[in-house]
Amino acid sequence: MTNTTSTPVSKALLKNAPKNVTCPTYDRDKLTHGILHIGVGGFHRSHQALYLDDLFQSHGLTDWAICGVGIMPQDAAMNEALNAQDCLYTLVERSGKTSSARIIGALKTYIFGYENPEVVFAKMADPSIKIVSLTATEGGYCFNQGTGELDFDNKGIQNDLQNPSRPQTIFGYLAEGLERRRKAGVTPFTVLSCDNLQGNGHVAKSTLLAFCNKRNPALAKWIDENVSFPNCMVDRITPATTDAERDFVRETYGLEDAFPVVAEPFKQWVIEDNFCNGRPPLEKVGVQFTSDVAPYEKMKIRLLNASHSAMGYLGYLCGYRYIYEIAQAPEFIPYVKALMDEEVTPLVGEIPGVNLTDYKKSLMERFANETIKDQALRICLDGSSKLPKFILPSISEQLERKGPIRKLTLCVASWMRFLNGKDEEGNEIPIQDPQAERLTGVTKKTRDPKALLEMTDIFGDLGKSERFVKELELLLNMLYDKGGQETLKFVMSEK
Ligand code: CS2
Numbered sequence: 001m002t003n004t005t006s007t008p009v010s011k012a013l014l015k016n017a018p019k020n021v022t023c024p025t026y027d028r029d030k031l032t033h034g035i036l037h038i039g040v041g042g043f044h045r046s047h048q049a050l051y052l053d054d055l056f057q058s059h060g061l062t063d064w065a066i067c068g069v070g071i072m073p074q075d076a077a078m079n080e081a082l083n084a085q086d087c088l089y090t091l092v093e094r095s096g097k098t099s100s101a102r103i104i105g106a107l108k109t110y111i112f113g114y115e116n117p118e119v120v121f122a123k124m125a126d127p128s129i130k131i132v133s134l135t136a137t138e139g140g141y142c143f144n145q146g147t148g149e150l151d152f153d154n155k156g157i158q159n160d161l162q163n164p165s166r167p168q169t170i171f172g173y174l175a176e177g178l179e180r181r182r183k184a185g186v187t188p189f190t191v192l193s194c195d196n197l198q199g200n201g202h203v204a205k206s207t208l209l210a211f212c213n214k215r216n217p218a219l220a221k222w223i224d225e226n227v228s229f230p231n232c233m234v235d236r237i238t239p240a241t242t243d244a245e246r247d248f249v250r251e252t253y254g255l256e257d258a259f260p261v262v263a264e265p266f267k268q269w270v271i272e273d274n275f276c277n278g279r280p281p282l283e284k285v286g287v288q289f290t291s292d293v294a295p296y297e298k299m300k301i302r303l304l305n306a307s308h309s310a311m312g313y314l315g316y317l318c319g320y321r322y323i324y325e326i327a328q329a330p331e332f333i334p335y336v337k338a339l340m341d342e343e344v345t346p347l348v349g350e351i352p353g354v355n356l357t358d359y360k361k362s363l364m365e366r367f368a369n370e371t372i373k374d375q376a377l378r379i380c381l382d383g384s385s386k387l388p389k390f391i392l393p394s395i396s397e398q399l400e401r402k403g404p405i406r407k408l409t410l411c412v413a414s415w416m417r418f419l420n421g422k423d424e425e426g427n428e429i430p431i432q433d434p435q436a437e438r439l440t441g442v443t444k445k446t447r448d449p450k451a452l453l454e455m456t457d458i459f460g461d462l463g464k465s466e467r468f469v470k471e472l473e474l475l476l477n478m479l480y481d482k483g484g485q486e487t488l489k490f491v492m493s494e495k
Contacts, residue, residue, distance in 0.1 A: 006256040009103065011086045013255075017103070021090070021253050024105030026056045031108050033128050034064035034280065036120075036189075038071055038170055039135035040078055040110065042238040046091055046263035048133060048194060052106035054285040064280040065108040067129070069120050071173060079112035081258035090249050090260040094371035101253045113173065117166055124177025125184065130277040132177065133192040134204065136170045139385030139434060141197065141207050145392075146456040150210040161214055171211040178212075178227065179219050188227045190275045194234045196305050197389055198297050201231035201272065228276040233296040235268040235304065237366060239374040264372050266362070270296045295351045302344050304363055305390040307336050310407070311367070312379030313414035317424060317484035323374040327367035331488055337364065338492070339407040347397050377430065383415045384435040384458050392462060399465050406471060410491050413475035414484070416452060419443040424483050447480050449473060 007013055017023040035052070037044055048066075055061040068087070070078055082089065087107040093100050113120040123129060134140070142154045150171075151157065160172030167173050174191060181188050191208070193200035205227075212220035239245075241259055249260040271282070273289040283289055290296075308323065315326035326332050340360050348356065391411050398405045420443045421429050431440060435458075442451045449472045453463030462468055478487040 006250045006254045009085045009088050009090060009255055009257045011088070013088070013103065014105075018254055020101065021255065022100070022102040024053065024057060024103060026060070026062075026105070028065075028105050028108065030062050031056065031065035031105075032063050033067045033108060033123075033126070035131045035133055036067045036069060036123055036129045037133045037135070038069045038113075038173065039137070039140070040068035040070060040075075040082070040107070041135060042241055042261045042263070043234075043236065044068075044133075044135050044194070045089060045104065045107075045261045046238040047234060047236045047267060047269065049104050049106045050091060050102075050267070051269065051282055051285050051287060052280065053102075053104045055280055055282070056106060059281070059284050061280065066106050067123055068107050068110040069113045069123075069173075070110070071113040071117075071120075071167070071170070073114055075112060075114060078259060079110060082107065082110040084258065090253070090255055090257045092245075092249060092253075092260060092262045093265045094262055095265050095369050096371070099252065099371070101249070101255070117173070117176075120173060121176045121180060124173070124189070125180035125186065127181075127186045129189050131190045131192055131275065131279065132174065133194055134170055135194050137382060137385070138196055138389050139382050140170055140195065141193075141203050142169060142171075143203065143207055144457040145388040146458075146460040148206070150207045151457065152214070157211065160211070164215070171208060174208055175212050175215055175219065178223055179216065182219060182222045187277050188223070189277055190228050190230065190279070192230055192232065192271075194232060196234070196301055196386075198301055198393075199231055199294065200297070201229035201274075205229040226276060228274045230272040230274040231293040231297065232269065232271040233293050233300050235300055236263050236266060237369075237372060237374055238263040239372055240378050242373075242375075244373060262372065264366055264369055266366055268300075290352075295349065296354075299348050299351050299354065299356070299359065301390055302348060302394055303340050303360060305386070306344060306394065306408070306411070307340060307363065307367065308379045309383070309386060309390050309415070310339055310411040311336060312376045313383070313411060313418045314484050314488060316376045316380060316429070317414060317417060317479065318488070319424075321376055322370075323376060323379060324368055324370040324372065326376065327364065328370070331485065331492075333364070335407065335410075335488060335492055336367070339411075343398060343404050343406075343408050344394050346403060347394055377432070380415075380418060381432045382434070383419070384433050384439060387412065387415060388458055388460070392459065395468060396460070396462060399462075399468060405468065406475075406491055406494065409468065409471045410475050410487065413449075413472055413479055413487075416443060416449055416472075416476055417479040417484075419452075420447070420480075447476060449476050
């Protein structure tokens with residue numbers, strides 16, 4: 001079905017909702033804010049906002065609406081789109097031949113903090129805000145992978161300490177928001193990290209405390225004693241929105257949406273039940289609360305995210321552009337399965353209520369969903385902060401137990417080859433990473449991995465392992481000399 005006319009997404013649409021689109025039937029004007037979320041991208045809008053929308057739609061809740069915040073200059077487009085659409089947007093779930101669309105109403109306001117930090121501080125200080133949640137990306141926590149410490153050399157961190165009224169990182173915002181509450185005697189909000197880091201709550205806490213200790217030790221002490229930082233595991237594959245998604249929403253549903261989001265049907269959220277100022281009853285809408293999230297986080301990050309990285313870099317070098325193409329390619333299927341089965345599963349252990357064989361099977365099906373046009377380049381973003389969380393810890397653990405590392409090492413070698421910036425045909429590779437300059441400064445000069453391994457803030461002490469270095473050199477040289485396909489064949493032929 002192709003629509004020739006399309007209706008803009010806005011409040012007016014809700015009065016005359018298209019039949020094939022589910023719209024909020026609750027009164028959005030009656031919603032009050034309870035959550036402030038920093039980092040409203042595709043993932044937040046396909047995941048957390050949907051769970052809240054479910055609570056409003058099916059359980060009559062009115063007091064946990066989201067105030068979205070963007071703190072990066074590149075959030076300008078989201079700011080413009082959402083504010084022009086009364087903060088409404090279309091969420092499409094797609095798989096096989098079916099798709100379903102829904103207008104999400106859980107986001108009540110959106111503040112562009114990059115331009116108006118003061119408005120964000122004031123909102124954070126408002127007692128109605130009981131949770132500040134974050135999707136800051138893996139790199140947003142600015143810590144040194146080798147030491148685990150907050151990186152005080154980071155330009156954003158330095159700015160935030162010197163210019164508290166114009167922060168660039170989550171730390172400047174959280175510190176100012178919490179400081180205002182402390183001074184006003186208001187109960188603090190919970191800080192809920194929704195990023196793919198093992199122990200994301202612990203990381204958020206230790207990095208924020210380190211930052212605040214420099215800013216004002218009394219604030220750090222108050223945070224340490226009063227603020228909770230639950231760990232959580234989040235999951236839903238959500239590609240970046242491009243014109244293809246905008247066109248799909250227009251053609252299939254007759255909706256004109258500047259920033260729709262398309263995601264897979266699967267979603268999962270496991271949270272530690274540790275909130276210092278209350279929480280929405282998310283268990284009513286399928287969220288799992290537990291006292292220990294660590295096993296779930298480890299399973300998801302080391303299997304799903306790691307497989308993504310392993311497919312992304314090598315797949316890109318082999319000429320693929322979408323994850324579903326790689327996950328369907330006959331040469332990649334056994335590689336991804338073997339990486340998970342042989343090199344990662346022995347590290348993951350038992351997960352309460354999860355059958356790992358079924359979990360991995362479902363991952364392979366999810367990766368291969370061809371209606372989800374997840375870009376290899378989305379996966380290849382920010383390797384300098386993703387690999388240290390998804391891949392390198394498994395290599396370290398395997399080295400310790402003298403276990404297999406070749407398939408994981410192939411991912412590291414592929415990333416290093418990718419960082420050379422020219423593909424096998426000599427075409428430019430678009431590298432997006434805050435550390436791009438530093439990394440490519442090395443990879444454009446030499447193919448020797450040792451120079452990169454010296455960056456201990458990324459690699460920790462992996463460069464000291466002779467076994468790993470030898471393996472990496474072998475695979476990286478092969479990638480340069482023989483190409484991705486041949487190297488993959490070699491890795492899969494070795495027993
Ligand atoms: C991806 C994740 O960024 C990545 O490298 O692995 O964004 C992944 O799609 C999500 O974590 C899925 O929950």
